[in-house]
Amino acid sequence: MKIRTITIHNFRSIKHQAFDLLSYSLLVGANNSGKTNIIDALRIFYEKEKFDNNDSPKFKTDDQESWIEIEFHLTDYEFAVFKEEYKQKNNTLKVRKYLKHPQRLKSNQSNIYGYEKGELSNNIFYGAKNISEAKLGDVIYIPEVAKVDEYTKLSGPSAFRDTLNFVVKKVVKNSQTFDTLSKSFTEFNDKFKADASKDGISIQSFIDDVNKEIENWDVAFGVNINEIKPEEIVKNLVSHYLMDKQLEGQEMPIDSFGQGLQRHLIYTLIKLSAKYKDVPVKKEKKEFFPDFTLILFEEPEAFLHPSQQEILNQSLENLSKENNQQVLISTHSSHFVSKNINNLPSILKLYKKNGETQIYQITTEELKNILIANKELKEILGERIETKDMDLEAIRYSLWLDPDRCCAFFADLILICEGASEKILLDNLIKNEEINLPNREVYILNALGKENIHRYMNLFQELGIKHSVLYDADNDKGKHKKINDFLEKNKKDFTNKIDFFENTLEDFLGIEKIDDPRKNYLKPLNVMWHYQNAKINVEKIKEFKTKIEKLLT
Numbered sequence: 001m002k003i004r005t006i007t008i009h010n011f012r013s014i015k016h017q018a019f020d021l022l023s024y025s026l027l028v029g030a031n032n033s034g035k036t037n038i039i040d041a042l043r044i045f046y047e048k049e050k051f052d053n054n055d056s057p058k059f060k061t062d063d064q065e066s067w068i069e070i071e072f073h074l075t076d077y078e079f080a081v082f083k084e085e086y087k088q089k090n091n092t093l094k095v096r097k098y099l100k101h102p103q104r105l106k107s108n109q110s111n112i113y114g115y116e117k118g119e120l121s122n123n124i125f126y127g128a129k130n131i132s133e134a135k136l137g138d139v140i141y142i143p144e145v146a147k148v149d150e151y152t153k154l155s156g157p158s159a160f161r162d163t164l165n166f167v168v169k170k171v172v173k174n175s176q177t178f179d180t181l182s183k184s185f186t187e188f189n190d191k192f193k194a195d196a197s198k199d200g201i202s203i204q205s206f207i208d209d210v211n212k213e214i215e216n217w218d219v220a221f222g223v224n225i226n227e228i229k230p231e232e233i234v235k236n237l238v239s240h241y242l243m244d245k246q247l248e249g250q251e252m253p254i255d256s257f258g259q260g261l262q263r264h265l266i267y268t269l270i271k272l273s274a275k276y277k278d279v280p281v282k283k284e285k286k287e288f289f290p291d292f293t294l295i296l297f298e299e300p301e302a303f304l305h306p307s308q309q310e311i312l313n314q315s316l317e318n319l320s321k322e323n324n325q326q327v328l329i330s331t332h333s334s335h336f337v338s339k340n341i342n343n344l345p346s347i348l349k350l351y352k353k354n355g356e357t358q359i360y361q362i363t364t365e366e367l368k369n370i371l372i373a374n375k376e377l378k379e380i381l382g383e384r385i386e387t388k389d390m391d392l393e394a395i396r397y398s399l400w401l402d403p404d405r406c407c408a409f410f411a412d413l414i415l416i417c418e419g420a421s422e423k424i425l426l427d428n429l430i431k432n433e434e435i436n437l438p439n440r441e442v443y444i445l446n447a448l449g450k451e452n453i454h455r456y457m458n459l460f461q462e463l464g465i466k467h468s469v470l471y472d473a474d475n476d477k478g479k480h481k482k483i484n485d486f487l488e489k490n491k492k493d494f495t496n497k498i499d500f501f502e503n504t505l506e507d508f509l510g511i512e513k514i515d516d517p518r519k520n521y522l523k524p525l526n527v528m529w530h531y532q533n534a535k536i537n538v539e540k541i542k543e544f545k546t547k548i549e550k551l552l553t
Contacts, residue, residue, distance in 0.1 A: 001078055001137065001290040002326055004092070007069040010061050011099065012037040013357040020361060022346045024320035027330040028337055028409045029350030030441060034357030035330035038350075039141070039296050041068050042328070044099065046139040046294075047110075051099040059355050066100035072136070074290070075323070082288045083126070086114045095125050095136065112136070137292030137324075140270055144298040148254050148262040151269050154235055160269050161234060163276045168230040182227060189225045260303035264312065270295065271319055291324045301333035306403070309335045334406035341401040342394075349409060349463040360464035367394075370458045377454055377486050381479055396455065405445055412440035413496065414460065414467040415551055418450045420524040421505055422470060425531060426548065435545050438552055450483055454490045461492040468496040468551040472504045497551050509536050509544065 007018040013034045027035040043049040045068045056066060072093040074082060079091045088094055094115040098104045105111055106124070114125040126135055152160040172178040196202035203223055210221045226232075241251040242261075254262065300316065301309045313336050320327040331337070340346050344367055349360040362370070371393040378385060386392075408414045417423055423446040429435045430444070447453045450471045460467045471487065474480040484500070491498060506513035506523075511530045514522050530536050 001072050001074050001093075001292040001324065003070055003294065004073045005071040006042070008038065008041050009069070010057055010063070010066040011041050011068070012055055012057060013352060013355060014038070014041070015057060015059070015061065015356050017357065017359045019348055019359050020345065020363065021326060021328065022343070023325075024317050024327045024340070024343075025329075025346050025348060026336060026340055027328065027348050027350060028332075030352075030410060030412065031332075033350040033352045034359075035350055036298070037357065038348075038359075039298060039328070039330060042294065042296060043139060043141055044068070045070065045097050046136070048139055048141060056100065064100065064102055065098070067096050067098045069094070069096040070136075072292075078288065078290050085116045085121075086125075088115060088118065096120060135288060135290070137290060137294065139294045139296060141296045142263070142266055142270070142298065142300075144302060148266060151266045152240060152254060154238055154240075158269075160240070163269065163272050164234045164238065165231055167276055168234055172230050178230075185225070185228050189227075192225060193223065258303060260305075260308065263300070263303060264308070267297070267300070267312065267315070271315065293325050295319070295325065295327045297327065297329040299331060299333075300329055301331055301336060306335050309333055310339060313339045332410060334403040334409070337406040337409050338401055338403045341406070342398045344397065344459075347409070347463075349465065351464050358464060360462065362459075362462045366462055370462060373458050374455050377451060377483065380482050380486055393455075396452075397459065400448065400452075408443045408445055408460070408465065409463070410441065411443035412466065413438070413552060414443050414445050414456075414465060415548070416445050416447050416453055416456050416467055416469050418447055418453065418471040420446050421527045422446070424524045425505075425527055425544075428528070428531065429545065429548075434541075435552075436549055442552055450480075450487075453487055457490055457492055457495060461494050464494060466494050466496050469498040470548075470551060471500050473500040473502055475503050497553075499547060499551055509540050511536060 002023065003021045005018060005020050007016070008014045009016050014037055027038060029035060040049060040055075044051050044055075051066070072095075074091045074093055076091065079087065082093065086093060096113050096115075098111045098113070101111075104113070109124055109128075112125040113123070114121050151158050154161050154164075193203040193207070196205065207221060207223055214221060240254065242254050242257060243249050243251055254265065295316075297316065300312055304312060316327050316329065317340075319325060329336070337347065344362045345364055347361070351358045351360065368390075371390050374393045374396075375385060375389055378389070415426070417426065423444050426435070426444045430437065430442075445456065447456055453469055453471060457467065457469065469487065471484075473484050476484060488498060501508040504513060505527065509527070509530070511527070514520070514526055
């Protein structure tokens with residue numbers, strides 16, 4: 001079983017938003033855009049957190065309801081043993097948990113209602129709280145700031161204790177060592193009670209004294225030293241540590257190490273807890289108890305350097321490939337985003353406007369339409385369209401959207417410029433605070449050529465990312481006229497402004513340019529040399545800044 005779609009209605013900053021959940025999905029967006037609200041909504045669905053009035057939206061709503069709806073896709077076996085009235089087309093199970101409702105809320109119940117024959121039922125899903133919740137799997141949550149002892153404690157439930165209990169129970173079944181230990185405890189139980197201290201005190205003497213006091217009640221008091229059990233070994237006899245290899249193998253408590261290692265250890269324990277557990281044997285009895293776990297991980301990149309982030313990302317992706325597991329993370333890391341560009345529908349871009357969270361996601365069908373639209377310029381230029389062009393379009397995004405360009409997913413406004421010359425000059429002007437930026441996050445994106453600008457415009461439109469465009473018009477010579485006209489007509493709802501240089505950036509700045517196409521790679525160096533050596537007219541720099549500030553308004 002896995003989740004297919006989620007709909008959240010009137011919860012905190014979310015008025016009504018629906019999105020698909022893939023095996024591995026990422027919530028991206030600026031701070032305070034609503035990422036935590038989505039994670040908390042799912043935790044409330046699974047009873048890991050309680051809903052209260054503070055979770056109601058602060059803005060005006062269209063009704064007095066608040067709910068979370070999840071659509072699951074069942075395996076063939078799960079669907080076969082599923083209750084008949086809840087079966088939907090395409091192996092679908094759909095349920096809604098009410099958090100707030102004028103009539104439907106019932107005390108001491110899950111308030112989860114199933115869909116029957118395509119309509120929301122008036123009956124609690126599977127009829128009782130403890131039963132309905134068991135039918136929908138479970139959630140494991142790793143917060144942005146997590147205490148390692150919550151996951152390694154042995155005195156109460158934890159990923160480490162559950163895993164260790166499983167391993168110990170498996171081992172003792174065939175362990176001669178444990179058999180010897182058990183027999184020793186039996187012998188110990190028989191003999192130890194008679195053992196006495198130097199002053200004659202023993203367990204048996206204590207028992208005798210108690211029995212003298214209660215003999216009139218016609219009962220006898222006794223004491224046994226219990227046989228040792230596997231779970232008692234884990235709970236009372238096991239301790240854990242990390243051994244620092246740099247300090248000659250010195251044993252040290254886990255919390256004495258950095259947060260990066262602690263969070264990775266937490267993830268490792270959770271991953272292994274999914275591996276080290278009993279797999280239920282399918283019985284003839286037709287019972288619907290799917291084994292499903294949704295892992296919610298807030299900012300997994302915290303305290304990890306880039307190469308560690310990429311390793312963890314791969315580990316999370318591998319974990320999500322299990323048939324009974326899904327992973328949803330919230331992230332501010334361009335490395336995590338870049339490593340998942342090859343699966344664009346997995347990225348959920350969040351944006352908050354007027355206090356309301358908007359969720360933008362490229363569905364598989366929308367991605368197909370984007371790739372088709374990307375070929376339009378090629379057709380206008382009369383270039384040959386090949387059968388592999390659709391595949392090439394998808395590969396372009398995977399190649400180009402590296403960790404640097406993926407910073408665009410966290411910006412409020414992107415300036416798409418034609419090439420590296422504009423980007424390096426703009427980055428330096430911004431770094432030196434020579435351009436007045438609006439009060440928002442801005443990213444300058446190098447499109448790797450004017451003929452690629454529309455590809456970013458099409459992508460950012462579907463992700464709800466605002467952008468402006470700057471390019472060289474090249475005096476409308478030859479094919480440039482067609483490209484320039486196409487870019488102007490390709491303006492999208494999320495396109496802020498489009499501007500251009502009549503010919504080239506170098507002509508605009510009044511500096512010598514490199515005309516040899518074989519030396520195009522030297523153009524950014526040429527522009528920066530003129531800038532750093534004050535070879536550009538001050539008025540031209542001022543005019544350039546004005547043009548940029550208008551694009552960023």
